[in-house]
Amino acid sequence: MKKYPKIGIRPTIDGRQGGVRESLEEKTMNLAKAVAELISTHLRNGDGSPVECVIADGTIGRVAESAACAEKFEREGVGSTITVTSCWCYGAETMDMNPYYPKAVWGFNGTERPGAVYLAAVLAAHAQKGLPAFGIYGHDVQDIDDNTIPADVAEKILRFARAAQAVATMRGKSYLSMGSVSMGIAGSIVNPDFFQEYLGMRNESVDLTEIIRRMTEGIYDKEEYAKAMAWTEKYCKVNEGEDFKNRPEKRKTREQKDADWEFIVKMMIIMRDLMTGNPKLKEMGFKEEALGHNAIAAGFQGQRQWTDFYPNGDYPEALLNTSFDWNGIREAFVVATENDACNGIAMLFGHLLTNRAQIFSDVRTYWSPEAVKRVTGKELTGLAANGIIHLINSGATTLDGSGQAIDENGNPVMKEPWNLTQADVENCLKATTWYPADRDYFRGGGFSSNFLSKGGMPVTMMRLNLVKGLGPVLQIAEGWTVTIDPEIHQKLNMRTDPTWPTTWFVPRLCDKPAFKDVYSVMNNWGANHGAISYGHIGQDLITLASMLRIPVCMHNVDDDKIFRPAAWNAFGMDKEGADYRACRNYGPIYK
Secondary structure, eight states: OOOOOEEEEEEBOOOOTTTHHHHHHHHHHHHHHHHHHHHHHHOBOTTSOBOOEEEOSSOBOSHHHHHHHHHHHHHHTEEEEEEEESSOOOHHHHSOOOTTSOEEEEEOOOSSSOHHHHHHHHHHHHHHHTOOOEEEOOSSOOOTTOOOOOHHHHHHHHHHHHHHHHHHHHTTOEEEEESOOOTTOGGGSOOHHHIIIIIOOEEEEEOTHHHHHHHHTTOSOHHHHHHHHHHHHHHTGGGBOOOOSSOGGGOOOHHHHHHHHHHHHHHHHHHHHHHHOOHHHHHTTOHHHHTOOOEEEEEEOOTTTTTTTSOOSHHHHHHHTSSEETTEEOOOOOEEETTOHHHHHHHHHHHHHHOSOOEEEEEEEEEOHHHHHHHHSOOOOGGGGGOEEEEEOSSOBOGGGGOOEEOTTSOEEOOOGGGOOHHHHHHHHHTOEEEEOOTTTOTTOOEEEEOBOOSOOEEEEEEEEEETTTEEEEEEEEEEEOOOOHHHHHHHHTTSOTTSOEEEEEEOOOSSGGGSSHHHHHHHOOSSEEEEEESOOHHHHHHHHHHTTOOEEEOOOOGGGOOOOGGGGGGOSSHHHHHHHHHHHHOOTTO
16 A cells, blocks of 8 residues: 555667767756656655655667566556656657556757657657657756756656656556445445546445444454543543534433543554555454545445444544544545545545545535524625535544644644644544434434634545546635635534534635625535535646546636647647547556
8 A cells, every 4th residue: 555656767869879869868867867866855645755766777768678668667556757857858769658657748948959849749659559648848948957946847747757657656556435325325326337447446345334343343453442541531532522413312422421531443444454454463363344445535435224224434544534643643535425436526525636634525515694693693704705605514524624734924824644643633622523423313422523614724625426428527725715704604513413524615716607605606516415625626636637538617726727738739729628628539547
C-alpha cells in the first residue's frame, strides 16, 4: 500500500549524430533534471515522502532508445511520463506509447532549436494514435543556455504531475464495500465496471458479520485496543454530550453507553485492518485476516440493518477519515458513509490531489436570505449574504473539518498530516462533542460527532455521478466555509439534527448558469452527498478527470486555468462540449 508510483522523465533529442545530437545532449538532460527536481521538491505522496522521478539513462533520439527507456520505467514502477526537449526530435519514434501512462510533453520555447516544432508534431502523433498527451509550452522565449523552468511552465508541470500521480496511485488498488446498499442510495450500488475501466481498481466486499466475527473471536490487536480505549477515554469520552435527543425511554444506561464506547473502538480497529491488513494478526496466528483487502478507499453500509441492531459507525468513520488517532498523526483514510462509493471516489480524488483529510457531507439544505430572515429575524452578512448551503452528516465528517488547526497567521486550515501539530490535534478533539446517537435513526445506539466548522476556509465541493448511457460525470463547486451569527446557527441547526457536525458552505458565484446564485448550485447538484476538500482545487480535478476520461458537467473554475490534453482542442471550441466529445471518443483507459 505504501509503494508509490514514480514519474518518468523522458529527455528526447534530435537523433542526427555528427554534431547535431552532440551539441544538445547536455542541454536536454539538464532540462530533464530540472523537471525532476521541480516535482520532487514540490510534491509529496500521502505519507509525506517526496514524489520520486526516474530519468531515462540517456537521451532518446531513436526508437531503440524509446524501448530501452520503457523497459527501465517498467522496472522502476513508473506510472506516468513527462517528455522534455529543447529541439526537433523524431516524433513517432521518441514518443511514449504506453496506453496506461498519463503523459505530458514540454517543448522548450527557444529560437535556436525548434523544441516547439517537435511539441506540435509529437502532440499530433499522440492525437493520431489515440494516446492523448498534455502539451506544455512556455509563454515567453528563453535563451538556449537558460535551464530554468518559467512559472507558467512549472504550474502546468506540477498540475499534470499531481493528477498523474493520483491516477497511478489508484491503479491496482481496491475499493472495499463493508456491507452493501444503504437505504436504496444509488451511490452505494457499487458499479465494478466503472472502477475497473475508469480507475484501474478492483472491488472487494465483506459482509458486516465479519466485523462481529472478529470482535467475537478476538481477531484484533488487544494491546492496541487497550491503548485506543485509554486515548478515547482521555480525548473523546470526556467530551460525551448530553443525551438530549432521545426520549427518556430510549436513553441507554451508563453501563450500556460504556459498552458502546468499547464496541465502536474495536469496530474502528477492525475496519482499518479490513482495509489495509495488520502484521500483528499474523503473529497471533490469523494469516488470512492479516492480509487486508489492499483498499485505498472503502465504504461502510451502516444503515439500516447494522444500525437497527448495533452501535452506529459514526465514531470509526469520523476517526478513520481524520489525520490522527491513538497511534498519533497519520495519513487520513478514505471511508464513505452509507457505502456511497460515488462520493467515496470523489473523496479519494480530493485526498490524492491534496494529501489532506476529506469531509463527507449531506448536501442538506439551501437557506435563502429571505428564509433565514423569516425563521430567525436576522440577516445573513458577509460571504453568507446571498444564502448558504448546510453541509451536515452523521458519519464520515473528518475532525480536521472543524477548522481547529491554524496556520502561521492564525487562520483555520485543514493541514497535510506532516504539518499538523499536537496542539492542532488536541484543539480538534476539544471542539468535538460525541452525542449519544439519535435512536429514532440509530436504534442500536452509538455516538455521533458534533462540531461547527470554522468559517474562512477555501474549500472545493465535488461529486462523481453515474448516468446511464453517458457514464461517469464530475461536479465541482469551489467556495468557502463561512461563519454565521451564532443565534442564526442555533435556530437553523436545531431544525435538523444538532448532534451532527455542521459546515456552512458558500460557493463562488460566476456567470455560468449553475453558479448564478447559491440556490442554483444546490438545485443542480446531482446527488444527496458531496465530498469537500480543503483548498480551491477545481483546476486540478478537471485535469485529473480528463486523464480518466470523465467529463465535468458543472464547475466554477476560470477557463484560463483549465488544463486538459492537447487533443481536446480538436473536439470543438466550446470547452465543456469538447470535454464530453473527447471523453466519449477515447473512452476509459483500462477498457
